[in-house]
Amino acid sequence: MKRLFIMCVSFVMGMANIASADNIRLEDVTGGKLRATYISAVTPLPDGDSYACIDSNGKKIVCHSFRTGQQTGVLFDADNTVGEKIESFDNFIMSPDGTKMLIQTNTVRIYRRSFTAVYYIYNIGTRKLERLSDYGPQQSPVWSPDGNLVAFVRDNDIYLVKLLYGNAESRVTKDGKKNEVINGIPDWVNEEEFGFNTALTFNADGTVLCWIRYDETKVPVYSLQMFKGMKPARDEYSVYPGEYSYKYPKAGQQNSTVSVHSFDILSKQTRKLQVPVDADGYIPRIKPTGDAQNIIVYTMNRHQDVLCLYSVNPKSTVSRLLIKESVPKYVKEEAMEGIRIVGNNILVPSDRDGYVQLYLYGINGQLQRRLTTGNRDVTALYGFDEKTGDVYYQAAGRSPMNREVYVTRKNGKTECLTPREGWNNAVFSTGCKYFINQWSDMNTPFEYTVCSNSGKKLAQLEDNGALKNKLSAYSLPHKEMFSFTTSEGVKLNGVMIKPAGFDAGKKYPVIMWQYSGPGSQQVVNSWNLGSMGQGALYDAYLTEQGFIVVCVDGRGTGGRGSEFEKCTYLSLGDKESKDQVETALYLGSLPYVDKDNIGIWGWSYGGFNTLMSMSEGRKVFKAGVAVAPPTDWRFYDTVYTERFMRTPNENPQGYDDNPINRADRLSGELLLCHGLADDNVHPQNLYEYTEALVQADKDFKMNVYTNRNHSIYGGKTRTHLLRQIAEFFKDKMKR
CATH class of the missing domain: 3.40.50.1820 (Alpha/Beta hydrolase fold, catalytic domain)
Structure with missing residues (x-):
């Protein structure tokens, strides 16, 4: 909401x-x-010096230098591919190693964050474009860490595509059914209120696939009456109206029963992971770590005032409590969403002391230190440099009406990187050496600049001069x-x-x-x-x-x-x-x-x-x-x-x-x-x-x-x- x-x-x-x-x-x-011009789909690349984005014509995915802001190459051109041909595309998902991407086409919206699409696998070096699947649209695809596997959801079941074996497709789950069981993507209420559309991840070495399963069999149904209408017209309802029925748990009613599962890709063994969760509780996230023996699963009680992070071994199924966040009244959804796992660290936003501040934990769950201080809310976490201990974030520092980008050093010294009054949003490079800053105020449309991590302006990308x-x-x-x-x-x-x-x-x-x-x-x-x-x-x-x-x-x-x-x-x-x-x-x-x-x-x-x-x-x-x-x-x-x-x-x-x-x-x-x-x-x-x-x-x-x-x-x-x-x-x- x-x-x-x-x-x-x-x-x-x-x-x-x-x-x-x-x-x-x-x-x-x-x-x-x-309408203002935006720089869309900015994706930092693994080298730490470059980023990818969709060009202004929407036909290419281009590479830019963070240092200069200049275009340095074309990663994908819809008019210049080998193999499959497409007229246009909607978005892309870069592989972890930066050598391939998934090209999203024919997007059909479902709810706020969910959609089906026809995806293509694109090899940047060879320009080869291939369909991810020949058997119907897909949802929420995810890459394996080595870029050789892609998992996705179709009709509430999970499928696996092996790129090294001729894009061979296999079915991982077989119990998915509309309005009954969902694997790997959230149900309506979890998608809407916990703000995500993917409940599926590989472990660190790509040998195990893990997901959240939602059994919504007992959730009450809500039906919307549909008519022919116009723009678009639904001809199937031209005489008699139809219905769209889906599971929607109203306040006090039955939620989906949630559980976490893993699939061992080599042995093809499926396991249910031993994650402690209340019978009426939530599992709002599942995340990989750098250790193949551990994934992290979030759980929350129904009152939403206790959030737990568990380390779970996807093969032995054993879990261990890492962090228990308990605050008065409720844990803010934005704070839960803002948790970041960076190498051997977990960064947790929390308002436990009256304002949202950042807390640093080790990967073993040990609290190391509070990173930020002051009577101001931290409103976004951008990055953490493990080598220096510097943390980069957005905060309502000057007033609730403004936002600035800050860095707080390991010694506690805090610097404002965006002193211009207004509203600043940032996308940091891999390794936090640079960032793209989006600035505006109530009288000025968005301006995009590239800055160093000291706040020095390096290049102007877009100033919305035409608008x-x-x-x-x-x-x-x-x-x-x-x-x-x-x-x-x-x-x-x-x-x-x-x-x-x-x-x-x-x-x-x-x-x-x-x-x-x-x-x-x-x-x-x-x-x-x-x-x-x-x-x-x-x-x-x-x-x-x-x-x-x-x-x-x-x-x-x-x-x-x-x-x-x-x-x-x-x-x-x-x-x-x-x-x-x-x-x-x-x-x-x-x-x-x-x-x-x-x-x-x-x-x-x-x-x-x-x-x-x-x-x-x-x-x-x-x-x-x-x-x-x-x-x-x-x-x-x-x-x-x-x-x-x-x-x-x-x-x-x-x-x-x-x-x-x-x-x-x-x-x-x-x-x-x-x-x-x-x-x-x-x-x-x-x-x-x-x-x-x-x-x-x-x-x-x-x-x-x-x-x-x-x-x-x-x-x-x-x-x-x-x-x-x-x-x-x-x-x-x-x-």
Whole structure:
């Protein structure tokens, strides 16, 4: 759920031309003309001096020097292969030794991170291109360490391809079955909430294949009704609708039973590994180490406040506890995801001391030292130099609204490698000698530079000059950060976007957007700012309609330490809605704000908190829009919901405070929008909430989108949705 907003932003692209020199058209926002250029699929190569990426035309995979940023070669050219021929490709996976790659084509999305694709094996030296398999699309392929084997999943079973034996394909598991057993890839809830799509790995010498098995036989089924629709049309449903049914464990319900298995490639023996895991617990990761006798398996209890890392021998099946991470309330998913195994070391992000910091363990599980300090959250771990003891990472050092790249030396000295104020992301070279830095701020699209590990700029790769030139034709609004203190004494950070030509003597209606989910951030000094990202261009469009647009990150959001983030535990929506109401009251006190015309909107968790805020009791919102909102956490999945709420049986009071039970307190005009094929926040949330509104005799408007998932896109869908939001606020707040 935490990434829903980000995921929604990624689909804002389409078909438009810039209109006039002054005004933004909605199609300018939803179309590709104002989309930033990215350097895509950056892959550091084993030599430590080079990286691979997809070229700007999308037809080649090219090699660049980290030191100069210059292209040094072409690793793959779709128009120049020996053997198989392809017209285009979507991505690639480099072999560990850098001599081969898997070329991904014909990608078909399943859920947020999962997809099937047709993969090809490509030998860089010979330019030979061969199909990985002739028997149907594949999922989540992984290379063996020597690059001579590839394992993948098809139809919930694992297959093995031996490159040295004419790409001979063999079947490793035979019990995979839709909605029953899954091998090597996570089920829906593990994929969505633990943020991964591969549960399969080789050991260090490639002699054993290990995987997580999910038995979802007892998990309840949820069915989505499917229609013919358009863009694309489903002709099989042209007269009678169909169903898409899959296993989805709602809060308090049965999860998949998980176990770990290994396959000895030489002896063809399959073993179940002895990993201690609760009957209702999770196995959110499986990782290789540099020792062929050990892999590392993560386990987590259902409450998600204890994370264990086990060293497991894939042949003897014996496991040994290495690290037990136990923190108040819950282990942050981002911290679990950020664990890195580097040689003989394990680096663990943890908020055990109030802020996320980095801790260094030996491969035997012995804590060696705390690597970072300070009252600031470490937000990404980039690399660790075993020789020097230097650790490279991202942190909210200057403020929660900014990110910098840092290095902390073995002696504890910390240096900021990216002093320019804004938002910095990095990709480090193998060995951490160089890094590519992506920088932006709320007024400037992404700029890419190559830097040395001391922070020295070596080359400019991309400055998005073409986009900057396009944006110069528009009268863009002024963005400014601000903060205020609520009546409860809580300081909150916000951003305000005022119309171009703002007149302080006038009173403006205000539209507030927010997401508000645990650990999220919307108030960021980044080009990702905005209700739909893109430097807040949709919000700029709203300012052209005569609105001031505001976002405030309330309690529960990230970048301010665990006390601020976890204070909403067991009562989602209570403090978050109070903080949005307090924001409206603060804005209403400003001389240029029309306090009687303040609106609020949000998507997913932001939709939930829109409804909670409009039903908080203080009638401050004239209108609101909730897109794909959860309306009762009993309808949402186990992993996300129980992380913050425990189960409904344990916390009935927390679950009972929801938009459905607040329906009779709703104040303000309301528009609800939902995709009818939303596999994440089910349409059940919409239907049950609207029934509660009807029985409470509350008026509302509703838009539904046929066959659309949680992102609500496809054809002209996204443009239609954003126009409905804008027109609803204009109609209800500018009469």
